[in-house]
Amino acid sequence: MSAALLSLTLLLSAAQSDKKEAAWLTKYQDAVQLALKEGKPLVIDASRVG
Amino acid sequence: MESSVLPAAEIVAILSAKFICVKVDADNPGPAEKMLSQVKGNTLPFYAYATPDGKFISGTSGFRSEKAFKADLEGVLKNDALKVPPEFDKKLAKMAEQAAKDFEAKKFAAVIKAAKDADAIRGFSESKDKIKELFVQVLDGGHAKIKEAAQLCGEGKLDDAAPILSSLARDYKGSEIEKAAAAGTKALDRLKSAAKESDPKGARRFYEMIVKECKDAAPFVELAESKLKE
Numbered sequence: 001m002s003a004a005l006l007s008l009t010l011l012l013s014a015a016q017s018d019k020k021e022a023a024w025l026t027k028y029q030d031a032v033q034l035a036l037k038e039g040k041p042l043v044i045d046a047s048r049v050g
Numbered sequence: 051m052e053s054s055v056l057p058a059a060e061i062v063a064i065l066s067a068k069f070i071c072v073k074v075d076a077d078n079p080g081p082a083e084k085m086l087s088q089v090k091g092n093t094l095p096f097y098a099y100a101t102p103d104g105k106f107i108s109g110t111s112g113f114r115s116e117k118a119f120k121a122d123l124e125g126v127l128k129n130d131a132l133k134v135p136p137e138f139d140k141k142l143a144k145m146a147e148q149a150a151k152d153f154e155a156k157k158f159a160a161v162i163k164a165a166k167d168a169d170a171i172r173g174f175s176e177s178k179d180k181i182k183e184l185f186v187q188v189l190d191g192g193h194a195k196i197k198e199a200a201q202l203c204g205e206g207k208l209d210d211a212a213p214i215l216s217s218l219a220r221d222y223k224g225s226e227i228e229k230a231a232a233a234g235t236k237a238l239d240r241l242k243s244a245a246k247e248s249d250p251k252g253a254r255r256f257y258e259m260i261v262k263e264c265k266d267a268a269p270f271v272e273l274a275e276s277k278l279k280e
Contacts, residue, residue: 021057022065024073028082031072035102039172041132042104043069043123046076046086046096047052 051095055116064123068174070102099126102172107131127174134173142168142177149181158188159223166224192218192227196234200269203241204276211238229266236263237270244277254278 024045025031035042055061065071074082076094085098091111098109099122107129110122126132134142145164152160165185168178195218199211215238218231237260244256260274 022062022069022071024071026073028072028074028080031070032104035070035100036104038070039102040068040070041102041107041126041129042098042100043065043071043126044082044085044096044098044100045051045071045073046079046082046098047073047094048077049075 051113051119055114055119058116060120061116061123064120064127068127069123097122101129101131105131132174134171134175134178138171138173139175139177142171142175142181146177146180149184153184153188156221158192158221161185161188162222162225188222189225189227192222192225192230196227196230196267197269199234199238200267200273203238203270204273206245208238208242208245226266231267233264233266234270236260237267237274240264240274241270 025034028044031042031044034040056065072082074080074086076086076096079086082098085100085104085106086096086109088106089096089098089109089111093112095113096109096111097114097119099107101107107126108122114122133139145168149161149164152158152164161181161184165181168181171178195214199214199218202208202211202214211234215231215234219228219235222228222231240256240260240263244253247253247256254277257274257277261271261278264270264274
């Protein structure tokens, strides 16, 4: 696992352990990479920013 | 969605356990555009769902109530593309049956191994969830025993804690409990050394070592911290 993906995974785990809200990534490519690695489906939320 | 639906406990639980979530700017979606272009409708927000290897499953346009969003998520999870292939599902069913027997027989290391093996099989299945539930129960039981061992130490019954920790290291091989038991055993040694110290300063040194070295056994760290405050 690349260092970047490892830190992403750790970040996600830390956010999930909080349980107050799901961890929403902001970079699509990171999410695609993680979904493939973990075998989980992707949910993409497209809203207007600001 | 942002303030009422996404923070709802049930939604958080499903999203955290089953999905990888990403937010993109609807006006500038970048590489997500191809996926979002398959969503029917014009009202924001858009939600698009895709398989782990990036194939579009479904999508929605516009506000979704908590109930509707939950149904959307559950519907996605039932999609055939996300299920464990039938031949593996049969294997998982047998594994789940065996894991239940192992759990009853307190063969926790076998349940831990089954959970790891099941996790290596891609896709969702009820059998996989059953194995995971057993695994969580095994871990909860292990953590409770670590806590019990630390409590005994807090009551000065150091010799009673030792067999609990050694059985944990043996019975929970391959899990975080094995690590916690190893850290607990180290903490127990430090507590024994502290108990032999006649000088409180000398004892404090051992408690500080526990705080520093035994982080995997949180109840022992808490015990050492409370001793340091005395």
